Amino acid sequence: MTVKLDFEDCLKDSPRFRAAIETVETEVSVLETQLEKLLKLCTTMLESGRQYCAHSKTFVSGVQELSHHSLDDPLMSECLQKFSESLTQMIDRHEELLDVTQQSLKNQLHSLVKEDMKHFKEARKEFERGSETLASALHHNAEVPRRRHHEAEEAMAALKNARSAFCARALDYILLPVFQINVIQSKKKSEILKFMLTLMEGQSSYLEQGFLVAKQLEQYRKDLAVQLHQLVLEAAREKRDMEQRHTEIKQKDLLQDDFGPEVRTEPGGAVMEGYLYKRASNAFKTWSRRWFSIQSNQLVYQKKAKDVVTVVVEDLRLCTVKPCPDHERRFCFEVVSPLKSCLLQADSERHQQAWVCAVQNSIASAYSEDRLEFSGQPLERTASLSAAKLQSPSGRKLRGSVDKHVLDQVQRLEGNAQCCDCREPAPEWASINLGITLCIECSGIHRSLGVHFSKVRSLTLDSWEPELVKLMCELGNRVINQIYEARVDEMNVKRPQPGCSRAEKEAWIQAKYVEKKFITKFPKAGLRPSRSGDIRSPEKPPKPFLKPKPPSQTRRTVGNAPSRLSPSPGPREATAPVSPPTAEELQNLHPGALLYRAAGAPPSLPTMADALAHGADVNWVNAAQESRTPLLQAVAANSLLACEFLLQNGASVNQPDSRGRGPLHHATILGFTGLACLFLKRGANMSAVDADGKDPLSIAIDSANADIVTLLRLAKMREAELALGQSGDETYLDIFHDFSLMASNDPEKLTRRSYDLKLTTL
Template structure:
């Protein structure tokens, strides 16, 4: 026990003792005030905590109700259920914390104030009373006269009793002072320790409870990242479609012209029509009409039960009513009744009449002919004489091709941070990326990087070929050529996102790490293997094929102050044959001319290096009939080189001085795969050269059955879309299927695209 005052000092009743008592009394009074205030604050805190817990419980109840509402979405319902359960556990622990705080702080401090401090005050009163009695006795004893022995004895006796009582009360008072001083320390420290122990236990329980969800939260975070990327892609697609539709003339709603007899919903045709009532008033009402299940029905509201106008379309006919006073009227006549209807325009009138007639014809068939059946495909292919059925043996090639992409040197790790197992790619750079780096690449914009998922998106064969020609190792030799000279450290998989973003922007946007162009060139000569020369000549048409232009005259090409890419002119990882190589020194070419020559040589690392150094992908060589790198890639019959240039912004319709674009040259040379590629990329098949020949005419003259088929199908598909109006589909599925087959064949079995026909008629 801490001794605040000494007992011996109290018996002397010295001024020091009195001063010490006054100091203690002031301390106890201040302590009482502060403890009263602290107890009130604790009480307010506890009340607020109870309100907080109750509101949190209401919130958790709302989460559970939202989870029941989202029961159809497994991800949402599972997330809300797990999180609400954990929050409930935390709230229970918080309730226990409040109870512990009330027991340890409020109760103990209140007990100290109400019991110990109160006892101290009571003893102090007794001490003060005895002190006053002693003062009175001392005064009386001092005033007793010497001659009056009786008064002297009484005063002495009273003083003796008063002094005895005072010393007893003083000792009790000192004892109580020392007790209060000691209990003040023990009670307050005990209260604080109990409260902090309860706090520690609460947070430990919360941490342990949330730690159980760590793996789940990580997986959910990955799913959220995928959802964000998919949402951004869908938003971009919707914005593009929205912008495209807004450019159309929307004065009339012609969306009902989409007659689809094989729609998944079973609705072949739908839209608003005015219907004349059969009553005496002959009133007109606007209703939503639908052709479904060989019936013509209508309804006013979506939830209304449809009213059947014609039970069986096989028993009715349709005809226009040009003699009626209202415009755009037609009549559906059945044996039992007739129904007069009105469209909003002449086009809608014809569309509805055609739809009813087609539905009547379909109703007589035992089963409809599926629009993507072999019979339908055969009908589409018959637009070209001599075009046989396409092979379907490449259907499983996509998955195998993607596996090949991931086997390319360096592609097993993210190109930028080294994360193993990347499942995203930048198709214009030819690299693989982890999901974090892919998000950063997407934020750079498509003019820097075009991101696509290796697992979620569909991949065209020529794009897979392109990815296999480059790879992370080859591209990093270009964009990280000076990495050893730079103080910036390359991020690793666990680096913060901001470090990765800073690195990627420095690497691809600011291009800090590429080899700068020195004053003198030091690039080793490029070699074009005989195997590639022979491959470029495999589809040359004997006889009437125009001669291939000679290689560029070095003196006529613009020069630059050298090019330093000694590592990048090495052979591609796919390997070149070493026999009969011819050398060509390109060290003095500026990036545009370098891209032009490397495109004809099909040297992809050098093409990528030229673009990294700012080459114009549409650079024009005035010394060779204003030819472009894309036309050079066509001359080399390289699907992958053409795809690489197109992905990096090459103009598929840029013509040379003879008015011939890439599609013309591919048609002249008989490169069917390239024709298919350019048509898919929007090439103009109606463009005419100086001889006023379009690609279809050239293909017919060359008797190339496959190219004629492709050109005619592309033309037919465009005409069908134009007939469908502004709200038509983006292309017939059969059209895409045929082009996909040709792409697979051109990439994997080009020898099958050498068919010729001598009986093709001019279109």
């Protein structure tokens, strides 16, 4: 408020003036107390803010150190660097806000409290002195007795002088505090409002600059969120793999299992590692446990990972290895070189045998070129094929890696862009034996049904073999739903939607695939198989598998394409496949017979899926045609997809016909390299012999099929290594992967051009 006083009251020093002065002084005192409190609070806020900024800078420094430590991870390094820079800019803006607030506090509130209030107090003291002087003169004049004329005259003269001086200086002494009071009241408004306005402008600028810094990272944060989603998927895959490994390990008898040396593949060649006891060459003959490894034809060891490697044997090719059964310690063997010998001890007999075999293999690897020449051209061709694969500049994905195009390729098929069961868009899971795509929730329900109903695999996390991708593209949601949902509209059943509960989806999937409530009823009338399984028609006698003629009497074939050199029939035509059955014939067949006929040339995967849905036995035997199975029919048709479909649905890869020939025998006889590779990968028995006493390798050598001879030899070598407890050479898997790629994508490259090759038996 503004102080207004009458000048006469000021000169008279009236009670009204004194009361007004006291009221204003009280308000100024309260204002001073409030302003001092606000100054302390603001000072505390500034100190806390500066401490926060200091701690924030320390935190950012820690983030930057972590970024420098993560230079080998570009994603994390870039993220930490960008975020630390943005946080630094925000902290700088915060410090600018604190500086503005402190400057405004000093210019406005601090000057108001420390200077203007000080002037007000000094003016008040002057006013009080003037009042006290006037009051003293009046009091002295009043005390002089009447009889003392001389003193009375002096007191009157002093009073007159004091009154004149008071009248002359009254306005200055009185008006000065009034003026100071009015100044303080005016500054109280302007200075406080100005301080608050400056503070709010600083806050607004700070928040606006922080928003701009965050806005600059908006696109990067979105991209990082996508990458984070991929990391979550990868983490889920790793977690699932770890759980599977954990389950497998728990199923083993850990108390009886001894963990032996490890064989793995590195750029320098096969490496074997493990702990061994080594006897020292000193007089005490002490034994020490060391980590030994075989790499680059050298035997080396070290105590700790950071220790310098000690070379025991420079070149294992110049050494021999032998067990030491007569030594007092068990499981000992000796590596003898021209210069010295080294006595070693394993933890068990199996470990001892593994190390002896590893050293022997390392010695034999020096003569690998001689062995390749002795074994013939197939291994040379295999080696060159594998080398070409490893050095291919095309950047094709390595074996076992995830093909990023599988998801797009499978989802592009009609109906596959939605979940087969609940129509959820963009499904990322699949059932490989049914050939359908699934959302993550439906895939979990399928997995709970068991692998005999549905084999679930991720389109983004798992690796996909080329034949499986083609199988998925051959079937698809539309085809399978035509089978398993054929009577849904007729039965007026409501399909589940993406928003349905898990219980509803589970009930639907159970009814659809397990109970098969919605498939068409299989016709009861018509042609039925006899007790022997005869599905022949009188006009179509059985056509047996025929062995191809010698090279001189047959044409050469390239993949599935006919040869341009000669029109004479080749081994593929020698099978004389049964002509495709008509739709009426298929409708009158037993489910097993339908599966058998549909697997023949040309195979029909939708019909095969229909037969399995109606309860066909995937290993159904046609006793009237040499006990052939649907898988043997698919072999005769040289259909990689039909064979893969049957195997995924539980077909036996080793079930023979009446002549003792399984699928691998027939693929070898007919020269179908891609099928032979598929059966070997699925665990076909290479040692099984037919009625003539021949195994697949003997048949391949007789027919001079270089590719199949190569595959069988490699498979036998790998089988022998696994029998010794070794993990096997990864090159074998790479070669099989190459043959699978050619069989699926470039079957014309699998040529039988080596009829004139002279092969030696193993």
